[in-house]
Amino acid sequence: MSAPAKLPRWAEFGLLPLINLAVALVVAGVIIKILGESPLAAFKLMATGALGTQEGIGYTLYYATNFIFTGLAVAVAYHAGLFNIGAEGQAYIGGLGTGLVCLYLGTWPFWVVLPLAVLAGAIFGAAWAFIPAWLQARRGSHIVITTIMFNFIAAALMTYLLVNVLIKPGQQSPETREFSTNAVMPAAHELFDKMGITVVATPLNLAFGLALVAAVGVWIFIWRTRWGFALRVAGANSAAAVYAGISPPRIIVGAMLISGALAGGLGLNELMGSQHRILMDFPSGAGFVGIAVALMGRNQPVGIVVAAVLFGALYQGGSQLSFDMPKINRDMVVVIQGLVILLCGAMENVFRAPLTALFARVRSGKGIE
Amino acid sequence: METYTLIVLLLAATIRVATPLLLAAMAGLFSERSGVIDLGLEGKMLGAAFAAAAVSATTGSVWLGLGAGILTAVALALVIGYACITHRGNQVVAGMAVTIMVVGLGPTLGLAWFNLGGQTPQLDGAGQRFTGILWPWAETAREVPLPGLLYAELLSGQNLLVYFAAALVPFSAWIFYRTRFGLRLRAVGENPHAVDTAGISVNGLRYQAVIISGVLCGFAGTYLSTAASSGFVRDMTAGKGYLALAALIFGKWKPWPTLGACLLFAFTDALATRLQGVALPVVGVVPVQFILALPYVLTVLLLAGFVGQAVAPKAIGVPYSKEK
Numbered sequence: 136m137s138a139p140a141k142l143p144r145w146a147e148f149g150l151l152p153l154i155n156l157a158v159a160l161v162v163a164g165v166i167i168k169i170l171g172e173s174p175l176a177a178f179k180l181m182a183t184g185a186l187g188t189q190e191g192i193g194y195t196l197y198y199a200t201n202f203i204f205t206g207l208a209v210a211v212a213y214h215a216g217l218f219n220i221g222a223e224g225q226a227y228i229g230g231l232g233t234g235l236v237c238l239y240l241g242t243w244p245f246w247v248v249l250p251l252a253v254l255a256g257a258i259f260g261a262a263w264a265f266i267p268a269w270l271q272a273r274r275g276s277h278i279v280i281t282t283i284m285f286n287f288i289a290a291a292l293m294t295y296l297l298v299n300v301l302i303k304p305g306q307q308s309p310e311t312r313e314f315s316t317n318a319v320m321p322a323a324h325e326l327f328d329k330m331g332i333t334v335v336a337t338p339l340n341l342a343f344g345l346a347l348v349a350a351v352g353v354w355i356f357i358w359r360t361r362w363g364f365a366l367r368v369a370g371a372n373s374a375a376a377v378y379a380g381i382s383p384p385r386i387i388v389g390a391m392l393i394s395g396a397l398a399g400g401l402g403l404n405e406l407m408g409s410q411h412r413i414l415m416d417f418p419s420g421a422g423f424v425g426i427a428v429a430l431m432g433r434n435q436p437v438g439i440v441v442a443a444v445l446f447g448a449l450y451q452g453g454s455q456l457s458f459d460m461p462k463i464n465r466d467m468v469v470v471i472q473g474l475v476i477l478l479c480g481a482m483e484n485v486f487r488a489p490l491t492a493l494f495a496r497v498r499s500g501k502g503i504e
Numbered sequence: 505m506e507t508y509t510l511i512v513l514l515l516a517a518t519i520r521v522a523t524p525l526l527l528a529a530m531a532g533l534f535s536e537r538s539g540v541i542d543l544g545l546e547g548k549m550l551g552a553a554f555a556a557a558a559v560s561a562t563t564g565s566v567w568l569g570l571g572a573g574i575l576t577a578v579a580l581a582l583v584i585g586y587a588c589i590t591h592r593g594n595q596v597v598a599g600m601a602v603t604i605m606v607v608g609l610g611p612t613l614g615l616a617w618f619n620l621g622g623q624t625p626q627l628d629g630a631g632q633r634f635t636g637i638l639w640p641w642a643e644t645a646r647e648v649p650l651p652g653l654l655y656a657e658l659l660s661g662q663n664l665l666v667y668f669a670a671a672l673v674p675f676s677a678w679i680f681y682r683t684r685f686g687l688r689l690r691a692v693g694e695n696p697h698a699v700d701t702a703g704i705s706v707n708g709l710r711y712q713a714v715i716i717s718g719v720l721c722g723f724a725g726t727y728l729s730t731a732a733s734s735g736f737v738r739d740m741t742a743g744k745g746y747l748a749l750a751a752l753i754f755g756k757w758k759p760w761p762t763l764g765a766c767l768l769f770a771f772t773d774a775l776a777t778r779l780q781g782v783a784l785p786v787v788g789v790v791p792v793q794f795i796l797a798l799p800y801v802l803t804v805l806l807l808a809g810f811v812g813q814a815v816a817p818k819a820i821g822v823p824y825s826k827e828k
Contacts, residue, residue, distance in 0.1 A: 166609070170616040218596055266804075276807035277816070279543075279596050280753060283746055284800040291797035299791065423604060430597070462616045466608040473605025481587040481598035 142491055148438060152431050152479060154486055156445075159474035166470065172460050184455025185448035191455070193323065193337025197409070199440075199447030200339075201226075201418075203346040204400035205425025206443050207353050208260075210434040211397060214357055215390035216370035221267060221282025222398040223422025224289035229260025229399020231293065234406050234413035238301075238311055241318030248318050252407060253345070253400070260399020261392040263289060268391030272384035278391075290416070297415055310414040320408040342404035347440065349400060354436040356393075366390055398422065420469075427472050430479040446472070509653065514774050516657045519666060520732060522770035524549070524724045526669045528748035529755070529762050530676055531720035535581075536757060537680065538713030539693040539819040543599025544584050546745025547606040548718060552577040552725025554610040557624040557736035558617065560632045566730050569632075573729075574722030580606065581718030582711075589710045592823030603745070611738045624729070624736040634663040634731040665727045672720070677759040689713060693817035696824045706824045724748075750803040756814045769799040 142151065164174030185195045205222045212219035219225075232255035240248060267281035297309035323339040357363040369376040369386040376383055405417050424446055431445075432438030453468035478486075528545050535542035552573035560569030580602050587593040611622030618624055627633050639660030645652040680686040688709055692699045696706045728744075729736045751769050755762030776795035783789050806814050 166612070170612070218594075220596075220600065270804070270808045274808045276804070276809075279541075280749070281804050281807060284750065284804050287743060287746070287800045288797050288804075291793040291800075295791050295793040298793075423600070426597075426600060427604075464612060464615050464622065466611040466615075466622065469608025470605055470612060471608075473601050473603070473608060476597060476604060477583070477587065477601035481584075481593035481595075481601055482591060484591040484593060485587075 142487070142494060146490065146494065148433050148435065151483070151486060151490060152433065152438070152442075154490070155478040155483070156431070156475060158486075159471055159478050162474050163467065163471045167463065167467070170462050172462055177456060177460060177463065180459050181449070181452030181456050184459075185452035189335040190337055191451055193335065193339040194451040194454075195444065195447040196323075196343050197337060197339040197404070197447070198450040199443040200343045200346045200404040200408075201401050201421040202424050202428045202443035202446050203350060203440055204404070205398055205418075205421050206428030206432060206439040207349055207425075207436065208394045208398035208422075209425045209429035210432070210436075210439055211353060211357070211366075212390055212394040213429060213434050214363075214370050215366045215386050216373065217268075217271070217387060217390060217394075218279050219264070219282055219391065219394050220279055220426070221264060221285050221422070222394070222425045223418050223420070224282070224286035225260040225263045225395040225398035226401035226418040226422050227286075227289045227293055227416075228263040229256040229395070230402025230406050230417060231296070231413065232256050232259030232399065233402035234311065234314075237314040237318035237407060238413070241315040243317060245317050245319075245321075249320075252318070253403060256399035256402045257396035258399075260395040260397070262395070264391040264395025264398070265388065268388045271391075272387040278387075286422070294415065297413065301413060308414075311412045314407070314411045318407060319411055320403065322408075338409040340404065340408035342400075342408045345403055346400065349397060350436040350440050353397070357436075362389070398425070424472060427476045427479070431475055508650070510778075512653050512657050514771070514778060517774035517777065518767060518771045519658065519662065520770075521773045522766045523666045523669045524727045524732065524744055525748050525751055525770055526763060526766040527665075527672070527720050527724035527727065528745055529752045529766055530669075530672050530759070531717040531724065532749055532752045533676065533757065533759060533762060534689070534713045534720070535717040536752065536820060537693045537817055538689050538710045539696060539817055539822065539824070540584075540588060540710055540714055541595040541599065541821045542714075542717055542749065543596055544580065544602040544745075545599075545717075545721060545748055546741050546743070547599070547603030548577040548580045548721035549725040549728065549745050550603070550610055550739075550741045551580050551606040552722040553729035553740055554606075554614065554624070554725075554736045556722075556726035557627065557729035558614070560627055560730055561618070561625045561735070564629055564632055566627075566632055566634055566726075569730055570722070570726045573726035574719050577722035577725060578715055578718035581714045581721070585711050585714040588823065589707050589714070592825060595821055595823075607739065610736065614736065622738050627730060627734040632730070633734055634665055634727070636661040636663050637667075663727075663731045665723060665731050668723065669727075673759050673763045680759060685712075690817075693819055696819050700824075700826065710824075747799060750799055753814055753816075754799075754803050754806055757817060768802075772796070772798045 167174045167177050185191050205226060208222045209219055233252045236252045236255045240251060263285060267278050267285055270276035270281055271278040301311045302309050303312040320340040320342050324334045324336045327334045365381045366386050368379060369381055369383050373383045401418055401421055406413060410417060428439055428442040428446055432442035449468050449471060453465045457464045528549055532542040532545050555576035556569040556573035559572035560566045584598045584602055587598040588595045614622045614624055642656045642660035646656040680690060688699060688704055692706055692709045700706050728740055747769060751765040752762050754765035772795055776792045779790055780792050
């Protein structure tokens with residue numbers, strides 16, 4: 136095999152993900168057809184449900200906020216050559232940190248609570264990522280397996296804490312008491328209200344802004360700092376990294392700490408922004424959506440934000456779909472998510488090779504026969 | 505006597521939990537020894553569980569259900585094979601993708617076909633489930649205290665798939681260590697270039713391995729929906745695929761130790777159910793969650809090299825290309 140020719144940037148970061156998404160949607164369409172509904176009508180319903188109304192857009196961006204955090208988490212680890220399947224658990228434990236600040240320091244003024252909550256979420260998330268990272272760096276334990284195990288351990292730990300320790304006394308369901316109003320993230324419609332613009336109330340909140348800030352931060356970190364460069368070198372070629380005086384174990388631990396901290400941001404949106412209490416399984420799979428988002432966004436912050444909004448739209452559109460088409464439920468969205476991971480991640484070569492050949496042919500002036 | 509009965513019942517529960525785990529772990533064993541990481545265990549099992557329950561419910565035959573379960577799991581295994589073996593895709597990503605897809609697909613198809621909120625109908629007709637096979641004189645033997653109870657509760661009364669799973673361990677060990685196919689399979693997971701040099705197709709062997717994994721996942725999933733329970737419910741594997749993966753690693757990628765790991769993990773599960781809210785001497789009430797998390801903690805400790813050393817097949821996770 137000759138050395139694979141490179142695709143132009145617009146094809147690599149735009150065309151290829153779009154082709155993958157299109158194929159995923161075609162397969163999903165076939166499934167919808169098998170279910171006895173019209174695929175086109177279904178996709179139209181999803182699109183209008185997600186983007187057709189103010190409410191739809193609000194929910195779409197609210198879901199996207201979670202996915203930006205987890206997508207960035209997966210991407211930072213990926214740049215260091217690590218596959219972090221543990222974003223789910225890190226988000227769960229990170230949210231615990233945020234939640235504890237809101238529960239016990241929640242009466243302090245909001246502008247004091249907010250940085251503390253961000254910090255606690257990041258520290259808790261990073262701490263949960265630290266053990267698998269350290270084990271990979273120092274003991275060679277396969278990080279994919281250990282992060283999976285840590286997802287389950289996190290779930291067990293949180294169940295224990297919610298059932299036995301943090302539960303609001305005198306109630307059945309394992310949830311904490313509600314945060315005090317100072318510890319609640321300002322909702323988007325309230326912020327717009329202050330500017331004199333009236334919009335429909337949705338769970339969209341300030342955390343979306345924080346997620347965008349995190350995306351910019353990750354971009355600067357990965358592409359504009361020495362540390363980010365070292366991380367990319369170690370991820371691309373650890374032997375070369377050692378020659379350049381970079382210590383791969385330190386990179387592994389550092390990258391995973393950042394990854395866990397980013398995943399920990401989920402609690403800001405989900406708990407402070409929407410639920411206002413700690414409850415069971417609040418990440419509800421966002422850690423795994425993060426994998427799809429990172430793969431589709433090609434691990435670039437801009438791509439991740441776009442992919443996260445797209446998945447937010449899928450989630451919001453999916454709930455709309457289940458209202459209007461009784462034969463289809465929200466699980467259809469999970470199918471599409473799996474297809475996107477399969478096509479963008481595992482099967483990327485299937486589409487890249489012919490596309491690369493096509494571009495090479497066009498470039499050499501032969502044209503398409 | 506009282507304690508003895510309790511122990512036997514605990515062991516019986518262990519066997520029930522261990523069976524799907526063992527089937528899935530053996531499935532993973534074939535795939536991983538050939539060099540293909542099997543993160544799709546959970547998905548293949550779940551897909552098979554759905555297909556088996558759906559077909560058994562519509563046709564009334566659990567055997568057709570088993571066939572459908574196997575076909576579904578093999579089809580999913582071939583998707584992974586196509587992505588990872590033919591197109592050298594990332595094996596971890598492929599397994600995750602298939603699992604997530606099936607998590608959504610089961611309830612989606614279930615809702616459309618049966619209109620029961622994503623479940624399949626209850627399997628209560630004759631021949632729709634795998635039920636316990638009573639061995640001769642089991643009821644009489646129950647009266648004989650020690651060996652009798654063991655005979656009646658453990659050996660007798662299990663369903664066919666349990667015996668199949670039990671027989672699978674020596675059979676797999678024989679395949680791996682006593683047959684030419686097994687030798688080649690192990691070789692392709694350690695050093696595919698050597699296998700290739702010997703004129704044997706690396707991809708062909710790996711495809712055979714993932715298909716075997718699919719077949720066994722088919723049995724595991726069928727067990728879940730038609731033997732352990734009566735029908736498919738959403739997310740019914742509940743992480744058992746990953747637990748099987750952990751057992752496989754804990755068993756150091758070898759058949760007999762993997763059996764040991766499955767029994768250990770299943771025992772902790774059975775114990776957790778028994779100890780719910782029971783105060784033990786000295787330690788008091790042990791939180792169930794801690795016992796349930798034990799298999800995962802143990803696996804991490806093993807991977808860290810704190811309790812023995814687990815050495816993975818050398819070529820695991822590396823797509824094979826002739827040129828390198």
